[in-house]
Amino acid sequence: MTPIIELQSVYKSFGTVVALQDLSFAVYPGEVHCLLGDNGAGKSTLIKILAGVHPPTRGTYLIDGEPVQIGSPRQALDRGIGTVYQDLAMIPLLSVTRNFFLGREPKIGWGPFARFDVDHADAIVIRELAEIGIDIRDPSQAVGTLSGGERQCLAIARAVHFGARVLILDEPTSALGVHQAAIVLKYVAQARNRGLGVVFISHNIHHAYTVADRFTLLNRGRSRGTYARSEISRDEVLHVMAGGEDLSRLEAEISRLGEQKRLHG
């Protein structure tokens, strides 16, 4: 099977700062590929390359096996790569419908009299959201009234509706409570089952391990390998995510502090 999107030996630097080195990464249809790594590991740079925000300095970007040059987020979108950013690109004071169609408003009418077809748009939003189990009371209500999980799902539904074949989800569950996160994770799994490729970025091992089919572990701009879930245990993933040896050292240090407290207290 050909990956939907693939990076081959990508190198990216910003001035003197090397953000990614010799990185290869692929997403297949119908898989959730989880990208793990500490802050500064290069996750953001990687997704920005995929989303068309930055071109790679060296290396190849392939879509459906064809090498491509993506110059802007818009081009990536047109090729079916939908990115849901952490800040969601949602405007709290704007209604659900208006947010959903922002920038791609359906129009009826002719020339200067073309108008935003609000009724049609409302109907689509109600249908799309009902499909993922969000029962929206009133599509003209402000997005600010939705819960965090609903807002996240709305952003994902928007990307899917506008033809995304690959979803890039940047920390979709990081700001959510257990319950809200569960709603989002279920939806991610549903999207995967419909054959979409999903790039899932997370800090939360529980969320990542629940939904991911494969993991790519990033450290200081380099890949530490890609593993199927069957090949790597939760603890191993956690170990790499937390910075490996650093964590063992930290644990030792903390237990020493505990000793000291016991001795002096």
Add this chain to the structure above:
Amino acid sequence: MASNTEMAPLSPKGMGSDTTRIRTSSPIARLLRRPELGALSGVILIYAIFFAVAGDSGMFTIEGIINILQVSAEIGILAAAAALLMIAGEFDLSIGSMIGIAGVIIGLSATVYGMPLSVSFLIALVICAGIGALNGLVTVKTGLPSFIVTLASLLILRGLAISITRYVNGYTQIPKITQSDPDSIVISIFGARIGQPVFAWMADHGWIAARANGLPVVEGLPVSIVWWVGLTLLATWVLLRTQFGNWIFAVGGDPSAARNVGVPVHRVKIILFILTAVAAVLFAATQVLAVGSADTLRGTQKEFDAIIAVVIGGTLLTGGYGSAIGAMLGALIYGTVQIGILYIGIDSDLFKVFLGLMVLVAVLFNNYVRRRATQER
């Protein structure tokens, strides 16, 4: 955790889903979300007060009402454009000076350079639209607050208007503008009174006050009122029913989010700065062509009047939320109080005191409504 690929389809009322805790939004809740609500309550309250205090003073005769509407219309023409700009998150403090310079351009072109009035008007329109575009361009390119950029324009344009007029004309007024071209179409478009036969007919029947010669005291409906209503309806249609309107809200609500989904943020803002300038030219035209003279100080402080009407009308100073109908109601409140205070016979200087309090109350109310609108989960 191995079974999670076999995800059961979600039921809309699934266990633990937040949909079980939802109450449907009632028509009242929907009404409370409308930005015009505060201004509408204000209009009702103010008319109730004036009816009680000045019901038989002549304020509610046709002359009184036309006076109120005329004052409201002038503010309202500016407020319609200023509302769109404020919803997009920007101010234009140069509106007043733009009125001054537009009047000067119309006046000088017609009197000194002998242009037909319609050409003079078009010259003013083009030049002021250009200045508006410049306001917008400087704001979006420098990233400075539009408050500062247009404050600079306020000073520059007023200074230019006075200095150019004095240089060309010798003094700061331009009289007899309509004399050379009294039948110009732009006079009837901007300066005329409409429905004159109807008003004359009503005076004949003694329904409205007439002068000694039998002509009505109020000869007709000032055409500026038609402009006011027309522009407000157009602005409302644009806001609520067009793609551009959606972009206006988005640009004011969160510019970077808007940019992420492909909204041309800079273009939207520049267009709105141009529209505000055009509204200032329309205002200048209604004044200059009705009166027949221009003064370099015309329009002084009108930028504040427009902003006051917009804010009373429920538009957030920070952008992203508001209404053109609200701005219309805000202008109506402004006009009603300014004229009404003359009828109830209290010190008319208190008008500004009242206006100040009104603005304060309106902003507090708007903030409350916005909180309700976005946090009813």
